[in-house]
Amino acid sequence: MASQLEGAMETLINVFHHYSGKEGDKYKLSKKELKELLQSELGCFLEAQKDAGAVEKIMQDLDENGDGEVDFQEFVVLVATLTVACNTFFWENA
Template sequence: MEQYQTLEQALGGLVCTFQRYCRKEGDRRTLSKGELKELLENELPSLKTLQIKDGAFEELMALLDTNKDNQVDFEEYIRFIAAACTFFHDFFRDSPPVQPRVL
């Protein structure tokens, strides 16, 4: 029988993931460009298998950094998470609700 995470556990995981990466360099309340890149590479490994055009990371950083401080704060990170969840929801819309969800 498969184990399912509760929503509470999933939310805790999102917060802990942000906190684990933002504490590596510079401001301990934001993700630097390097920290964001490391987070994406480690926490979203399926991105490595997708064909991503040159400059896509810089475009993503520019979209996420809405206050243009060259950092991604928690609110900006959560907007990204919301967009990623919407993408996953649309991608798996007609699939049975079975874990794990992997692209």
Template sequence: MTQLETAMAILMKVFDTYAAGEGKPDTLTKGEAKTLLEKELPGLLKAAKNQEEVDKMLKGLDFNGDSEVDFSEFVVLVAALTCACHNRCVKK
């Protein structure tokens, strides 16, 4: 597999691993989403000023308002964070 194909497979595997914990196997509950962020993006949570900020971010992931985070919503988060990191790292 190419590097991009490998990255895509890893994204799917990470999502599926955490989604399998509770609730539906194809969505993340609030608890699963929080655990995923704590384990996979610890720097993001450390940068949060307080728990309310983390809760607001988790709620913001649920674009369609169904109280769950599906894979599409998860990918949007990853893409947004990737863009933010890339823009910060670009030298002008």
């Protein structure tokens, strides 16, 4: 039986690959795929942004190698950053 952390890691991997590869490289998210993932999986986060260019800004911030796509390592940076922000918010407001 997998631990909670192992299950969370598996979920993270599965979510990424559910959206990646619909166009182009199956190991990367295009801008369209990233937008679909963010809207489906982090819809509340995007709604709170109130910025029409939020996906574009996220893509630019994540795409460290400048190839116009987000690989798994770049995606994990987003998830880790959001997790740290949520941890801070929830623990400070508890």
